[in-house]
Amino acid sequence: MADNKDQDHKPESIERLRVEEFPVASQIGALTDANKGLRRKIFDLYTIFEISRHLNSMLNLESLLDATLFTCIGQMGVAGAAIVVQDATDNKLSHFHWKGLTIPKDSIMHFSRVGRLARHLQRIGQPQLIRELQGAIPAESDDFAKLKIIEAELVVPLISKGNLLGILFLPRKLSEMPYQENDLEFVSILVNQLSVAIVNAHLYESEKQALLELRSAQKRLIESERLAALGRLAASIAHEVNNPLGIIKNYLTILTKMPDVSMDAKSSVTIVHEEVDRIARIVRQLLDFYRPTLERQVELNLIEVIDSTLDLVSQKLESVGVEIHRDYFGDDVRISGSSSRLKQVFLNLILNARDSMASSGGKLMVEARCVDGFVEISFSDTGTGIPAEDLPRIFEPFFTTKKESGTGLGLAVCHGIISSHNGAISASNNDLGGAKFLIKLPLLKGKDASA
């Protein structure tokens, strides 16, 4: 249109236009192209600036991946995008995330860190077009099949400190135009920003985890200090009671042997004697709080200790309808401890389980397994279970729901003994409605492989 106008107004200058204006027109064309390129660069930079700000403020991995995929879709003119990143737990490239693509439900989109694709991308460290990959990884490989499912055209590695953190996959552009140099530049900057943000997110997660663990360790410490203090108090009272109790028992014995004491008085003295014996039994249990530290700890096979305790009571339990199930992961679990004290713990737990199943029998499941340098032993029953409001109190000395027949000292003693073995004991209710007691004890170093 502009040319026609020029022709109308200056018909005489056509010849001059042909000779002189053509180079100018082509320069204008080149300038327009450069201008377009510049505009695109400014737009890319602006987007990168915005997304970087956004990514740096995000600490949640899912949101980071979402934001990156949406940016790619908008900026690259693609129908969808996918990304796989390292899973925090298994150190594999198995956390697969995608938008706008059709990925069959049953496809497992994990990528091995030692596979050809991962190794190639880690080495190259640059975006790769699918045709560049065709030479580098076998067409019949698993990785290639996955690239086909994603319909990947551009594959971009996420690298942090020389390690492959993940891979971004982009399909063909909707315009069918090939990826250009500035596209590659854009995704490279984007994935660099994303890698930094992912490392930050992982760091944040692990700090958060460490803080939670610290808090729960503090809570356990306060709880076990509280129980230990209660235990020490109870034991010191027992110590004071023990001496006068011995004297009372002696005098009662003397009394029953006196010739001029009537039969009535003698039978009363016998009742007093029985009650004094009961007090003496409680006092003995209370004194147990002091003893664990005095006992020598030696190397022992914990499974043998559990088995010999169960054998001791199995007939008695069976006679009241309690079945025992044993499930041990390994039969030689070495720890350092006192077998008599540990037997006392197991016996207390077994007798409590029996009490809770006294009315109609049931099952007692004893399991042992080794995890991360510890052995975990659980005693699980099908009894009454522990009411939620009692759970925080059952390890306190004298806490009992058994009225006359209970002393409330069994679990307090268990707690003291397990603590003196540098272990932990906890209680919960199981899926069967009964109670579950879990004991964790440290394995002897270098012995955990046997279990």
Ligand SMILES: Nc1ncnc2c1ncn2[C@@H]1O[C@H](COP(=O)(O)OP(=O)(O)O)[C@@H](O)[C@H]1O
């Ligand atoms: N296996 C269990 N099932 C249900 N409740 C239990 C179980 N073990 C312990 N308890 C609860 O914990 C309380 C304290 O137990 P313990 O210290 O052994 O004292 P005691 O057996 O003398 O009552 C019990 O009275 C009972 O309420």
Ligand SMILES: [Mg+2]
């Ligand atoms: Mg008990």
